[in-house]
Amino acid sequence: MRKSWIIKYFLILFIVGIFVRSLVSLPLNFFLLVVLIGIIIAVSFYQRQKKIAILLLGSIFLFLGMWRVDSFLPKVDENHVVNFNGQVVQFVGNISAEPDIRDKFILYQIDIDQIGSDVLVFGPKYSEYKLGDKLAMQCRLEAPENIEDFNYPGFLAKEGIYSICFSPQNIEKIDEGNHTIKTWLIGQKQNFKSIVDKTVNWPASAFLNSILLGLRREVPANIQDNFSATGTSHLMAISGLHIVILSGIIFSLFRSLGISKKQAFVFVIIFLIFFVSLIGFRSSAVRASVFGLVGILAQVVARPKRAALVLLWAAVILLLINPLLLVYDISFQLSFLAVLGLIYFGEWFKKMFRKIPKDLGLRDVLVMTMSAQVFVLPWILYKFGTLSIISPLANLLVLPVMPLVMGLGFALIVLGLAWLPLAQIIGAVLWGLISYILLINNFLAQIPLANLSATLPLWGAVVIYMIYALFIYQPSRQIILEKININKKSTEKVLTKDNTEIVTEVIDLNKYNL
């Protein structure tokens, strides 16, 4: 058994532990006993049967996964906010997360002083309190409930929220919040937003704010509906998929300028830090960029097995920080699957699209979206139950414009800080480009049967992923050649026009113990 396999096995068991414990409550003490016995047996076996020993040692990681969930869940004692659900209370607290501005209200996450836990408050639309402000209010606290099939309590629990306040009374601002880097960044974000608002016409400005600053809620509902009907919603969200594609574009842009892979990778990191600070270090964006980086790393190392290990590590680290993401955060699941798609389907799609020109990173963008989408699709069908037939066409028409929109968008903000009239010219161009995107989506969304509802049961999704797995683990000649390339650097290579390597030397395959 190879070392990397052992590590993968342990990491996966850790994730399985989190998964199981998120769904069912287990008597952990009893489980710990079982694990201890397992370890004792494993140690005594170690000399004679290493494989069995390692298999048994895995139970430690299974246990650690479960234990992490347990330690993350709050201790419900008499001071916990859950006890106040159903009662009218008067409380004071600080706004602990960036206010989430919705269509009809603003969501404030408030850290209550007296008991030190968070409550979600539905504030009136035009109440404009800022992160860190200290507010006093009176409110009837309520426990979150399922919204149709959606597990709202679980969704909130992963943010540490167990109480909601729907109609706060007598809100009063007691104190301005402290100035921290985070509040400063969010203030800057408002500046950037107002530059966009002043230079780009509505609703193009809302779209731009959504893709640059993560302010998706501002986009009018009818436009959001169009995007989901044409299967292009991922463009508007700061999702793992979106960031993977974005990083990929920048990566291939620097590569085409003749910069080495490593240096281009560093530029991607710098860009992502800039981008995430633009959004104000929102945790979902940070998570998305972790996955984005792994996706690019997959392109750099170009070896699926190693990339998959990095992806596993990334997932485990994120789950160590917040284990509830695994089951309750769809964005986490989709990001993970998208990167998995890049890793395993990327090469295959590269071959399929080899006729498409490489200019402006067109081919790379296409390869990345297709490989990610194909992998994400079964899960989307299971979770949301809609299938957009025109999605490939819509993506093909819209995607090539996206790098230009993003690039000009950043230029707009930078120029807008310097001199607004100059930014206005770019704003006019952006308005044109984004209007094109909106028009295409509006047109395609009108097509009858464009958006089918096709619900996939869980077992259906699992079966499809099994088929994917079979496809991935099919041993192929290409992989063998690649391995040899890496193992034996002196092998002669002929570089063809599009940089694919052909090994010319005849190699004795037996020599390499494949």
Place this chain on the structure above:
Amino acid sequence: MKQRWFYIILILIVIIVLIFLLVRQNSNSDELQVVFFDVGQGDSHFIRTPGGQNILIDGGPDNTVLEKLAKYIPFDDTIDLMILTHPHSDHVTGLIEVLRRYNVARVLVTGVIHTTDEYLTWLDIIKNKNIKFDQAIAPMQYIFESPGEPVVLEVLYPDRNMSGESLADVNESSVTVMISYKAKKFLFTGDISDDVERRIISHGADLKADVLKVAHQGSDTSSSQEFLDATRPGFAVIPVGENDYGHPSLRIIRRLERTGAKILRTDKLGDIKFTVSKEGRLVLEK
């Protein structure tokens, strides 16, 4: 190869800049445009003078007004006069984002007391941006310089200083204005009730109008027979969307028809646009 790309992009940029500057220069037409925006259940009307000045009366219940402004003045970021007839949310809400995105030179408002979040936010932005604040008290006039003949905006109501007053029904405070150009007249009534209509008539101003913005989405508490007799409109525009109030009232529609007005509803027709040419011809654009 790379150099050719560079030149193509450079030329494109130059062309775009030139087009942009050209469009900005030549966007003045020599006619008066009056557009009743279709913003759903609420009011928002836009006037562009032959001199290229922009007047916005109310903003509707949401951000739709931004989309409309982008459509009619895509390359202009100045509103020369913003009028808030009264602070109800279906009139003020859209104006908040307009204030944030456009250079608003001055606002005309009654200053009546109302404490909804929307209205307070709107006032706050005006204060922070130091926008010139005009108190609406009839009689007063704005004159918009235009090639040929100026466009005149006349305030007919409120007839007293309402600043700081709190009313049981702020509809009663609606700023009512008449806009005239080349002897063609447009009357904007906000949400005034029949009581206010009688007051306006009693002041003895000439209320004859070619186009009447029907008060309060065609509610039966407005548009009294006396008022319609005094205005005798050729066109009656009802800005209205889906609602639970039964707007517009069937009785008012009958009354308008009897008066001989052609009824135009934004929920049926979308935006309703009139132009007055420099020869003084009133055209309803299809």
